[in-house]
Amino acid sequence: MRRFKLGLVVNPYSGIGGAMALKGSDGPDIRAQALAMGAQQLANPKTAQALAQLDALADRVEVFTAAADMGEQVARQAGLPCQVVYQPVQHQTEGEDTEAALRAILEHQPDMILFAGGDGTARLVFDVVGEQATVLGVPTGCKIHSGVFAVSPAAAGRVLSQVVGGQLVSVQRAEVRDIDETLFREGKVQARYYGELWVPLELRYMQSVKSGGKESDELVLDDIADYVAADIEEDDDCLFVIGSGSTTAHIMQRLGCDNTLLGVDIVQHGQLLDSDVTEQALFSLVSQQRSKLVITLIGGQGHILGRGNQQLSPRVVDAIGRDNIVLVATKTKLNALNGRPLLVDSGDPEFDQRMSGPIRIVCGYQDHVLYPVAGLED
Numbered sequence: 001m002r003r004f005k006l007g008l009v010v011n012p013y014s015g016i017g018g019a020m021a022l023k024g025s026d027g028p029d030i031r032a033q034a035l036a037m038g039a040q041q042l043a044n045p046k047t048a049q050a051l052a053q054l055d056a057l058a059d060r061v062e063v064f065t066a067a068a069d070m071g072e073q074v075a076r077q078a079g080l081p082c083q084v085v086y087q088p089v090q091h092q093t094e095g096e097d098t099e100a101a102l103r104a105i106l107e108h109q110p111d112m113i114l115f116a117g118g119d120g121t122a123r124l125v126f127d128v129v130g131e132q133a134t135v136l137g138v139p140t141g142c143k144i145h146s147g148v149f150a151v152s153p154a155a156a157g158r159v160l161s162q163v164v165g166g167q168l169v170s171v172q173r174a175e176v177r178d179i180d181e182t183l184f185r186e187g188k189v190q191a192r193y194y195g196e197l198w199v200p201l202e203l204r205y206m207q208s209v210k211s212g213g214k215e216s217d218e219l220v221l222d223d224i225a226d227y228v229a230a231d232i233e234e235d236d237d238c239l240f241v242i243g244s245g246s247t248t249a250h251i252m253q254r255l256g257c258d259n260t261l262l263g264v265d266i267v268q269h270g271q272l273l274d275s276d277v278t279e280q281a282l283f284s285l286v287s288q289q290r291s292k293l294v295i296t297l298i299g300g301q302g303h304i305l306g307r308g309n310q311q312l313s314p315r316v317v318d319a320i321g322r323d324n325i326v327l328v329a330t331k332t333k334l335n336a337l338n339g340r341p342l343l344v345d346s347g348d349p350e351f352d353q354r355m356s357g358p359i360r361i362v363c364g365y366q367d368h369v370l371y372p373v374a375g376l377e378d
Helices: 028-036 043-060 072-077 095-106 119-129 153-164 181-185 214-234 246-255 279-286 314-320 331-335 349-355
Strands: 004-010 061-066 082-086 112-117 135-139 169-179 191-201 239-242 265-268 271-274 291-295 303-305 325-328 342-344 357-364 367-375
Touching: 004 043, 004 072, 004 095, 004 153, 004 357, 043 061, 043 072, 043 112, 043 135, 043 153, 061 072, 061 095, 072 082, 082 095, 095 112, 095 119, 112 119, 112 153, 119 135, 119 169, 119 191, 135 153, 135 191, 153 169, 153 191, 214 246, 214 325, 214 357, 239 246, 239 279, 246 265, 246 291, 246 325, 279 314, 291 314, 314 349, 331 357, 331 367, 342 349
Parallel strands: 004 061, 004 112, 061 082, 112 135, 239 291, 291 325, 303 342, 325 357, 342 367
Antiparallel strands: 169 191, 169 367, 239 265, 265 271, 357 367
């Protein structure tokens, strides 16, 4: 089984000024002052509390991190195999080290990035990562105004263990906020909104969805269709490859386009360009233009590729890119799998393995979950 690729970045000086009444830890002068006053560095011990939740799953995780106390040390202490992808050049690391570490981790296409710090660190994560990966913050800073952190280090570990363990975990955007430390030291709290990051949450099933029934499913399908159709209509420069299935047919209906229920269609800017295309024609198109692939899963089985959509060959999907797959399904459909992973059966074992790992699924309007994909050999 492909190991879960976990990015890990620790700001080792996070929170160091709190106990010293310095109202934060931003800036080398503040950190030096806190250390001179005897402040303890608690970011790594708190990160260890989160990683301890992975003890039973250590053989399913590979950590990509920065050297020494920026992640390597605590990962190895937790018994997690790790690959050091960034080496800081200075002993007292700065924000640019966090940014460089994040960029190096992104090159390895992590399934999730765990970071330890406060609002200042969250801002750096937002600047570098954006929407490229799902993240989760371990709260270790003096200021925690952002919504991207778990309520405690142990809570972060519990959510992480759910994701690594293959449980159905929702993801949603959460705000990154930070206050002005200079004003804070003057007794003024001024928090500023910087942006949003994708973060995992413990799944809360909607009762109307879990209850099943045609009416509730229709409402959810409408939400999915509205969300995906808006993306198709707004992204003028992208080709959208629409796979087979009743869920994708709902999207085509929302666009007002004819749909090949058992075939593959091409849409751009909300307009149908071609219907029931062959693998050869499809490969020619997606090799020349930025594309996204909209597909669903076979109910009860969980196959997303290789069953009934052979036009979506390994070379076609590779040309589009895994990150450009828009997978759509209701939570009712996912719940019917009873925890079994999604499946890929392309006939190419190496491709099937590349496709494995957590994938984001659109389950409603701005409602997503993370769910595992496994090749048949898993």
